[in-house]
Amino acid sequence: MTAVLEIAGLQKTYRSRKGVRRALDGFDMTVEAGQVHGFLGPNGSGKTTTLRTLLxxxxxxxxxxxxxxxxxxxxxPEVAGQVGAIVESPQFFGNFTAQDTLSLLADAGGVRKERVVAVLELVGLRDRSKDRVKTYSLGMKQRLAVASALLKEPKLLILDEPANGLDPGGIREMRTLMRNLAESGMTVVLSSHILGEIQLICDSVTIISAGRRVAAGSVADVLKTHTSSSVKVGLEAGVDMRPAIELLRANGAQVSVEHDHFTVGNAGNPAQITRILAERGIYVSELTPMSADLESVFLELTGTAPVEGQNRQVDQTAAATPASGGWGQ
Amino acid sequence: MSLYSAETRRLTKRRFTKLFILGVTLILAAVAVGMFFTNEKVGPSQIASAQAQAQQDYQRSQEQFGRDMADCRAAQGTDRAGNWPPGCEGMVEPTPDDFQAQWYMPPTFDFLENFPDMVTTLAALLALVAFIVGASFVGAEWSSGGMMNLLLWRPQRLRVLGTKLVALLAFFTALTVVFSAVWTGLFYLIAQARGSTEGLTSGAWQSIGLMELRGLVLVIVAGAVGFGLASLGRHTAMALGVTIGALIVFQFGLGTVLSLAEVKFAEAYLIPIWMIAWMDKEVKVEDYNSCDFSSASGCVPDSLTLTWPMAGGILAGVFVLVVVAAMWTMRSRDVT
Structure with missing residues (x-):
């Protein structure tokens, strides 16, 4: 596959009286053609700085x-005609209609006038295109922003938080739109905090934290690589869990106790659990690998999972080292 | 060209632009209507009436003089003599020259004499509108994020800002030319109906044309400075703030300090005098604290003549400084 977007070792430093802040610290990113690529990171991690620098x-x-x-x-200047982008929520002149706004952009970019009607139809603003933008809801403004990015029929579409302000129906429409665009050959880079959405529509992701890439690849690969290798363990009904837990802990397992089962958090080789317990005559009735979702991987990699009793600050992130191996391997 | 036409459309579609142009049109219309109704044509009857009134006032004044002289003489040698000049000397008898008929004439619009003030009025108003609209045109783009949107479409910063500026200046050039033509025609008609168009030789028309051209330059510089300042501060308020600050510092603060310090030609440090020098071709500033004595004319204050090339140099300097600074920051500063 051809890389439509390549970033290598990107650096951006802000200097102020308060000192030096590295917004991007050698960031890398690659997006292949025809993919829907998720670009994830906590607030202040460098997502918008990356997109602005790229553009x-x-x-x-x-x-x-x-x-x-x-x-x-x-x-x-030569490739701009093939790149449609919205960075953060763009603001438009409130007294202009959506039609005027897009028509002026089409003029500035040398785009055919027919595209204005086509993209308004595509984002569902056809019937409100003659209304002033100041009468629009946040979701409608977001649709207009997406329409402005689509106006050029770009090969690469970069959308920063496109679902911001959309209602559930709108989010689903946006998801379908992204999929259709990717199927038509367009490459879409999507920055979002709605991780469930990213997991649903993206082929690949890049996760950024503190200005560095902490994970990249297909969604499945990222989940597989960074899955926590936890295993849910259940014993036969009526069997006391305490001896089994003590036995596993004595062998180095990280065990957390739940209501009717317990979880081994670092079970690199789940067969060890059955062997150790069976040797002492304790038999397991359930041994289920616990699958990680994108949200838990994101929180783990960026170190932004909420901790009880602590108020995490915006820049408080950790570029976590990807877990490798585990107990029992 | 597409970017230029888009910017021209954006400028003319803005409600702010429409409102200010409508406002200045109404003000100019009010000035023209006011001039029409406060002036009248002078004919033989107005001249006769003015002469009669001048004669009447002269006679009344002479009669008063006669009564005063009689009172003065009667008071000599009494304790009332102190109320009058000693020996009644120094009491000046009025002459017919003190009551010239021209001073009793009704106001009349002499195109050759009065129209230059109207040209200055037009240029000042249009320059003010150009400054505010220019500042808002780019300032609103910066503060709303519209500039960022535009740069995503055209990632050529200098070209985008330059085209915007050219579209603004071209618009105000066209507007000033049209307004100047209509203004000239309107006052020519007012002069015909309510005054005089005498003495309008080709040289006079050329002089009026050149003055209107200087007015156009003033409008262009004002528009560019408003635009440049707002772009530097990335907000309309920046241009307006700098202007208000400059007015307070230069016009009131510096003016007061210079006059307190009795600085020679203090007026020459103030902005309006240079605008007048530019429009009227020259202006003479006098230092009333000095005295060049000559036996022929007595005490004459020192004077400094500010000419239009000097004022033009300052305008050009301000224009270049602000536009170059705006372009340089556009090129080098991050768009966040």
Whole structure:
């Protein structure tokens, strides 16, 4: 597959009287053609800085970027016609109608006028296109933003939080739209905090934390690589769980006790559990690998999982080292 | 070209632009209507009436003088003599020259004499509108995120800002040319109906044309400065704030300090005098604290003549400084 977007070693440093802050610290990212790619990261991790730098709005301090095989920002004017983007929630003049807004952008970008009607239809704003933007809800403005990004019939579509403000129906429509666009050959990069959505519609993801890439690859691979290798263990009814738990803990297992079962958190080789318990005459009735979802992987990798009794601050993230191996291996 | 036409459309579609142009049109219309109704054509009957009134006032004044002289003489040698000049000397008898008929004439619009003030009025108003609309045109784009949106479409920062500026200046050039033509025609008609169009030689028309051209330059510089300041601060309020600050510092603060310090030609440090020098071709600033004595004319204050090339140099300097600074920051600063 061809890489539509490549970022290598991207660096951006902000200097102020308070000191130096590395917004991007050697960030890497690759997006293959025709994919829907999720770009995830907690607040302040560098997502928007990355997108702005890629689109020429911010000058990087180092690194290399390429869009559709052309180095940017040098070749940005040439490739801009093939890149549709919304960065954060763009604001539009409230007194202009959606039709005016898109028509002015089409004029500025040399796009055919017919596209204006087509994209308004596509995002579901056809009947409200003559209304002033200031009468729109947040979700409608978001639809207009997506329409503006689609106006150019781009090969690469970059959307920062496109589902922001959309109702459940709108989110589902957006999901279908992204899928259809990808099927038509368009590559979509999607930044979002709605991890369930990303898991549903993305082929691949990149996770950023503290300005660095902490995970990348297909959604399945990321889940597999970063899955917590936890195993749910159930014993026969009426059997006391305590001896089994003490036995496993004595062998180095991380056990957490639930109501009617317990979980071994670092079970790299679940067969060890059955062997150790069977040797003492304790037999398991259930041994289920616990599958991780994108949310738990995200929280683990970015170190942003809520901790009881603590108030996490915005920049408080951890570029966690991916787990490798585990007890029993 | 597509970017240019998009920017022109964006400018003319803005409600802010429409409101300000409507406002300035109404103000100019009010000035024209006011001039029409406060002036009248001078004919033989107005001249005769003015002469009669001048003669009447002269006679009344002479009669008063006669009564005063009689009172003065009667008071000589009494304790009332102190109320009058000693020996009644120094009491000046009025002459017919003190009551010239022209001073009794009704106001009349002499195109050659009065229209230059109207050209200055038009240029000042349009310059103000150009400044505010220019500042808002780019300032609103910056503060609303519209500029970022535009740069995503056209990632050529200087071209985007430059095209925006050119569209703004071209619009105000066209507007000023049209308004100047209508303004000239309107006041020519007012002069014909309510005054005089005498002395309008080709040289006079050329002079009016050049003055209107200087007015156009003033409008362009004001628009560019408003645009540049708002772009530097990335907000409309930046341009308005700088202007209000400059007015307070230069016009009131510096003016007061300079006059307290009795600085020579203090007026020359203030902005309006340079605008007048630009529009009227020259203006003379006098230092009333000095005295060049000559036996022929007595004490004459020192004077400094500010000319239109000097004022033009300042306008060009401000224009280049603000536009270059705006372009440089556009090129180098991150868009966040």
């Amino acid at each position: 020429g709005l911010i000058k990087p301090n180092g690194g290399r970027m390429a869009i559709l095989g052309r180095e940017v920002p040098e070749s940005l």
